[in-house]
Amino acid sequence: MxxxxxxxxxxxxxxxxxxxxxxxxxxxxxxxxxxxxxSTGHFIQLCSELMNTHRGGSTISEFLDKINCLVNTLSLSGAPVSESNLVAIILNNVGPAYKNTIASAQSRDEAISYNVLEALLLGAEHRQKLHCLFGANIGPTALVATRGGR
Known part of the structure; x- marks a missing residue:
């Protein structure tokens, strides 16, 4: 069990x-x-890996899973990462495709929580996918006008 x-x-x-x-x-x-x-070496490696984990071509969920795995490992190692530091790392490394979401998160009067940031990023990713999906289906069109039945 x-x-x-x-x-x-x-x-x-x-x-x-x-x-x-x-x-x-x-x-x-x-x-x-x-x-x-x-060990100090292990701690430095984990911190470096956390600071240098970028979204790249992965989904937001995959990116956040990588980040959370490193944060959990650091916590188990006796060096927990604060929520404010976690949010800052995510905002710095999520990439330029989410610049509007980043700006929205940074312009708040109060600090944004991890859960709210995750929801914002997942929503932005969903909107981007819909935009690409519907944008890809709009192809060139031709308008034809006839006169006199021809």
């Missing part, structure tokens, strides 16, 4: 580390050893 709980609790990218583990103790030990290392 505990093994099932561990497997259902971890991020899908972390499940790879648990393949072949036959007990909850071995699973937990593997996760602890792999993700709770508090």
């Amino acid at each position: 505990v093994m099932s709980w561990i497997n259902s609790s971890v991020h899908p990218t972390m499940l790879v580390a648990l393949i072949g583990k036959t007990s909850s103790h071995s699973s937990w030990t593997t996760l602890r050893d792999r993700y709770a290392s508090q």
